[in-house]
Amino acid sequence: MPVPSMAASAGTPSPFKGRMLAFAAILLAAFNLRTAVTSLSPLLDVLGNEFAFGATMTGVLGMAPTAAFALFGVATPSLTHRIGLERTALLAMALACAGLALRALVGGTGGLLATSLLALAGMGIGNVVLPPLVKRYFPSRVGTVSTAYITVLQLGTMLPALAAVPVADAAGWRVSLGMWAVLAAVAAVAWIAVLRAGRRAGSPLARAPEAVVAPATTATQAGVTAARGRVWRTPLGWGMAVMFGTTSLVTYAMFTWLPLLLVDAGASRAFGGNMVALFSALGLLSALVMPSLATRLRNPFPVVLACGLAYFAAFAGLLWAPMKAPVLWVVLLGLGPGTFPLTLTLINLRTRTPQASAALSGFMQGVGYSLSCLGPLMFGLLHESSHGWTLPFAFLAACVVLTSLSALLVCRPQWLEDQWQR
Structure with missing residues (x-):
């Protein structure tokens, strides 16, 4: 039995019309949610030799992603409430870009851990903010857009792992780690474009897509704010x-x-x-x-x-x-x-x-x-x-x-x- 419609689409002939920029920004952000993790793990033996760290630090670096995702999972809803979903997505990509770029320049174990945590902070924020962005811009196509962004997320998990060692062998580990900052920067630019488009009168991104929600009583809607x-x-x-x-x-x-x-x-x-x-x-x-x-x-x-x-x-x-x-x-x-x-x-x-x-x-x-x-x-x-x-x-x-x-x-x-x- 099909699920009843979770969003009314009256007056919206195509949920993608005028919102392809938001769609592209969501996909670009999704690709950057795991690159700091899977670009590093295949090179831990090389980095261990470079910076003289052993199994204990390897374990710390291995646990850092889930720890960062947990911490920023808790913190992000308050952040979105203060600065909005789009600015939170922009912040996430900016942090990811900075962390990935700086990690390629480090000279020791402490710097490697600190820059990894900076990149993972951005990715942890991105993990949380993407689902509500899907709901905001595509409330009548949650399944379609979720399929797209989760697929891209999986690609962003696989490709850095596959490329890490060959690129490191050809150009060095710094290039192998740092090149993913470019894609994070592209994603940040996309969210800047979404924010600018949202300020233009008449733009589909300027209308409040989140106003199209599932049926609910006035009391229920009021309770959403009160119980956040x-x-x-x-x-x-x-x-x-x-x-x-x-x-x-x-x-x-x-x-x-x-x-x-x-x-x-x-x-x-x-x-x-x-x-x-x-x-x-x-x-x-x-x-x-x-x-x-x-x-x-x-x-x-x-x-x-x-x-x-x-x-x-x-x-x-x-x-x-x-x-x-x-x-x-x-x-x-x-x-x-x-x-x-x-x-x-x-x-x-x-x-x-x-x-x-x-x-x-x-x-x-x-x-x-x-x-x-x-x-x-x-x-x-x-x-x-x-x-x-x-x-x-x-x-x-x-x-x-x-x-x-x-x-x-x-x-x-x-x-x-x-x-x-x-």
């Missing part, structure tokens, strides 16, 4: 945070430990790296499919169950027969995080206004990324204490169960603003 920032008091907010957090936890644990697990089973390091690339690439499939399913299905919980079953099959294969059919296990493993683009789409499908979308996005990602920090750490501790892989995979299986239980709550049709009224 109280997402933590709603079951939906916590359900979304746990669903997003456990999905990210499993994903980051596998990014960190999948190569070692396969090498431990007898594979080469190159094969382990290729399997991580395959695991990442399958995120594109989820990005293309999940937003559309979320908007078409009244309750997408069966999709979450299918993702959980794929996870369980992959865990069993990697635990008991890792080298019997490793490609199959990794393909199944890559289908599991389909709940990531699903939760990003549900941000807009469970809220009436961009303000509520921003609040839910910030809370979900702030709490969720805090939770995901535990993934690589707990998996490693359990592996080290048990000298095996059974306990670590049992931990991940328990997290998948938590994902399903939280999805049971958030997948049923509901509005965040209605829960604010309770």
Whole structure:
């Protein structure tokens, strides 16, 4: 059964007419949300030799993305309330550009960490601000635009990882790290153009697209303003945070430990790296499919169950027969995080206004990324204490169960603003 329309489009023949600049700015920002992460990790061995740091600092650099995303996930809704969504997006891209450019110039470990955190601050802000921007400019095409921006986000995750080592070999690690600042600068320019267009009378970007929202009573709309920032008091907010957090936890644990697990089973390091690339690439499939399913299905919980079953099959294969059919296990493993683009789409499908979308996005990602920090750490501790892989995979299986239980709550049709009224 199709989901009832979340936005009225009367008087708007084409939701994209006059708003292609905003669409392009959203996509450019999406590409820049992971470049600081995946351009660095393939070069950590080179940088470790360059700056003489070891496993401890490598671990700190590995945890920095989720920690930064968590911190700025919590802080961003207040920022958007003060300066607006578009200026927040511009600030995000400016910080990302500055951090990426300065990181290419550092001369030591402290500078590497500080500039990485600067870039990640921008990307953490961008994570939160994009869903409400989609709702503001394209309220009747949430699924279509979400598919586009999440797909571009996945491309921005894959391409820096693929290019990092070849570019470093050809031109040096500074060029390999710094070249992504150019795309962040282009995204910043796009948001400057959106802001300028919004000040021109008669421009579609000057009209308040956010005024086109789902039907609601006057009391409910008033409650949106009064209750801003109280997402933590709603079951939906916590359900979304746990669903997003456990999905990210499993994903980051596998990014960190999948190569070692396969090498431990007898594979080469190159094969382990290729399997991580395959695991990442399958995120594109989820990005293309999940937003559309979320908007078409009244309750997408069966999709979450299918993702959980794929996870369980992959865990069993990697635990008991890792080298019997490793490609199959990794393909199944890559289908599991389909709940990531699903939760990003549900941000807009469970809220009436961009303000509520921003609040839910910030809370979900702030709490969720805090939770995901535990993934690589707990998996490693359990592996080290048990000298095996059974306990670590049992931990991940328990997290998948938590994902399903939280999805049971958030997948049923509901509005965040209605829960604010309770």
